Amino acid sequence: MSTGGSHRWVVLSPLSLFLLAVLSVLPLWVQDEYLLQLLISSLLLGSQAMAFDFTAGFINVINFGFSAFVGAGAYTSALLVLHWGISPWLGPLGGAVASAALGFFSGVLTLRLQGIYAAVMTWFVGLTLLSLTASLSGLTRGYRGLNVPLFLETAARRPYFYIIFGVTFLTFVSLRWTGSSRVGLAFRAIGQNLESARASGVNPTKYRVINFTLSCAFAGLLGGFYAHFLGILTPDVMHSRQTVEVLALAYIGGRGSLWGGLVAAFIFVPLFEYLKPLMELRLVIYGVLLILVMIWCPGGLAAIYTQLKQQVRWPFMQR
Amino acid sequence: MILELQGISKRFGGLVALKDISLNLDEGQILGLIGPNGAGKTTLLNVISGSLRPDNGYIRYQGKEISKLSSDRRCQKGISRTFQISRPFSKMTVLENVMVAAIFGDRSQKQEPPRDRALSALRFVQFSIDENTLAENLNTVQLKRLDLARALASNPSLLLLDEIAAGLTPLELADLVGVIRHTRERGVTIIVVEHLMRMILRLCDKIVVLHYGEKIAEGTPEEICQDKRVADAYLGENYLL
Numbered sequence: 001m002s003t004g005g006s007h008r009w010v011v012l013s014p015l016s017l018f019l020l021a022v023l024s025v026l027p028l029w030v031q032d033e034y035l036l037q038l039l040i041s042s043l044l045l046g047s048q049a050m051a052f053d054f055t056a057g058f059i060n061v062i063n064f065g066f067s068a069f070v071g072a073g074a075y076t077s078a079l080l081v082l083h084w085g086i087s088p089w090l091g092p093l094g095g096a097v098a099s100a101a102l103g104f105f106s107g108v109l110t111l112r113l114q115g116i117y118a119a120v121m122t123w124f125v126g127l128t129l130l131s132l133t134a135s136l137s138g139l140t141r142g143y144r145g146l147n148v149p150l151f152l153e154t155a156a157r158r159p160y161f162y163i164i165f166g167v168t169f170l171t172f173v174s175l176r177w178t179g180s181s182r183v184g185l186a187f188r189a190i191g192q193n194l195e196s197a198r199a200s201g202v203n204p205t206k207y208r209v210i211n212f213t214l215s216c217a218f219a220g221l222l223g224g225f226y227a228h229f230l231g232i233l234t235p236d237v238m239h240s241r242q243t244v245e246v247l248a249l250a251y252i253g254g255r256g257s258l259w260g261g262l263v264a265a266f267i268f269v270p271l272f273e274y275l276k277p278l279m280e281l282r283l284v285i286y287g288v289l290l291i292l293v294m295i296w297c298p299g300g301l302a303a304i305y306t307q308l309k310q311q312v313r314w315p316f317m318q319r
Numbered sequence: 320m321i322l323e324l325q326g327i328s329k330r331f332g333g334l335v336a337l338k339d340i341s342l343n344l345d346e347g348q349i350l351g352l353i354g355p356n357g358a359g360k361t362t363l364l365n366v367i368s369g370s371l372r373p374d375n376g377y378i379r380y381q382g383k384e385i386s387k388l389s390s391d392r393r394c395q396k397g398i399s400r401t402f403q404i405s406r407p408f409s410k411m412t413v414l415e416n417v418m419v420a421a422i423f424g425d426r427s428q429k430q431e432p433p434r435d436r437a438l439s440a441l442r443f444v445q446f447s448i449d450e451n452t453l454a455e456n457l458n459t460v461q462l463k464r465l466d467l468a469r470a471l472a473s474n475p476s477l478l479l480l481d482e483i484a485a486g487l488t489p490l491e492l493a494d495l496v497g498v499i500r501h502t503r504e505r506g507v508t509i510i511v512v513e514h515l516m517r518m519i520l521r522l523c524d525k526i527v528v529l530h531y532g533e534k535i536a537e538g539t540p541e542e543i544c545q546d547k548r549v550a551d552a553y554l555g556e557n558y559l560l
């Protein structure tokens with residue numbers, strides 16, 4: 001499946017392995033539940049940003065309904081656990097399957113369209129999912145909120161950190177691996193130049209649908225984990241406000257990098273938490289940041305990192 | 320006959336870009352497609368490669384009607400093309416650019432891995448830059464060469480070249496003519512769009528002249544040189560002969 005030389009087989013660079021290792025031992029020092037909660041939130045949003053970037057940064061289609069797919073996974077998982085007695089550990093898989101199916105069908109419907117039309121259609125799909133969830137209150141309890149069984153009995157944050165860390169890791173490695181495979185090459189070709197991709201034999205609709213379905217599957221999986229971590233769901237999880245936040249993180253992180261969104265989450269989620277008075281202005285600030293990134297540094301944090309890498313030779317990096 | 324166009328027309332709004340074009344192309348031939356700017360040469364290549372649908376007419380390739388096939392299907396069936404204005408995958412390396420076509424454009428059962436086929440396409444076009452360079456760092460001439468390698472990597476039977484000689488030095492031009500001849504020796508049929516008459520006359524078995532979307536002449540290089548309508552159409556154009 002690998003596209004390039006042997007280095008492609010190594011999905012994770014030494015630096016990302018190092019950072020992940022640091023992250024994984026962090027809770028051994030961090031005792032504060034509140035800090036742990038922040039780390040978990042960063043992981044949750046960061047992994048969503050990666051799944052979002054898998055579509056935006058690769059095939060160049062912006063899924064404005066992204067959070068609705070996260071929410072669909074969350075509700076599916078919760079309802080499976082509540083009504084069918086499935087273990088919360090399996091629920092998210094059901095959520096992934098449900099969101100993937102939704103993604104597949106909306107992909108088939110929308111992804112024949114060109115960029116902006118496809119984006120507008122994903123937005124409509126998101127709105128539809130949101131209002132469905134809100135109005136099917138017999139099932140979802142609508143805005144009164146749905147109580148969801150938790151993964152664990154304990155209220156301690158540290159076990160949850162490791163659960164979410166595991167899912168984030170899985171998301172990162174899977175997306176990264178797919179992105180550097182042959183299929184990933186088709187994704188990037190479509191995203192970078194549709195006409196040339198076609199002229200090279202790539203069927204755009206097919207690979208867009210594959211990409212969109214995969215991204216939605218991960219959205220659903222993450223939604224499921226979100227549900228059994230948080231313990232309560234309201235249709236607000238599907239709101240486009242959530243999508244905008246995920247989009248901002250992915251773009252600030254650097255489109256097409258995957259990891260950029262995760263790094264951005266670890267910067268901005270805690271930052272906003274400490275700037276509580278600014279919480280209300282969060283979307284405005286994200287908007288301003290987005291504009292700044294687009295003007296000054298379209299490649300986001302990932303591009304800054306690449307530039308640094310060319311100037312500085314890290315001791316633990318080859319070449 | 321590898322390619323047969325019958326009554327192809329294409330309008331853009333009120334503009335008639337192609338008007339009732341018919342032409343036949345035998346396997347292994349090199350066809351030169353010439354005409355002043357705006358004559359409809361690129362449009363005709365777009366119609367053959369499938370990026371544009373003609374308003375009328377049919378296209379038969381290797382004996383089969385292909386008008387309804389998308390451009391990616393046509394590429395897989397062996398029609399590949401270069402672009403007059405290069406459209407690289409800019410954030411990919413040179414090698415990756417070519418590998419896209421080697422993987423997705425070539426459906427023949429090959430033992431050789433796509434990476435090797437991509438590398439040999441690069442070698443074939445005498446691409447001299449490191450294959451790990453990002454395409455966004457290449458200049459126009461290098462991009463055209465890359466585009467040619469990409470088009471060849473899908474292992475075409477019919478190759479459409481849209482002004483790939485633009486901006487080349489005489490030495491590079493001689494190299495390119497060599498590459499095109501070599502490609503034909505491998506059994507590839509080629510349509511060359513080019514303004515350089517010297518190159519066209521040296522290279523082509525047959526020449527078709529377009530003028531405001533109409534085919535005004537067709538023949539061997541000698542016939543075209545003596546054709547009065549061609550001389551009239553090119554009146555004032557100083558690149559003829």
Ligand SMILES: Nc1ncnc2c1ncn2[C@@H]1O[C@H](COP(=O)(O)OP(=O)(O)O)[C@@H](O)[C@H]1O
Pocket residue numbers: 331334336354355356357358359360361362363
């Ligand atoms: N996509 C398009 N939309 C509108 N007009 C076009 C389009 N493509 C080409 N044309 C017009 O069709 C005519 C033929 O263009 P083209 O095939 O590019 O000519 P050539 O390649 O011979 O220079 C020109 O007048 C051009 O402006």
Ligand SMILES: [Mg+2]
Pocket residue numbers: 360361362403
């Ligand atoms: Mg042209």
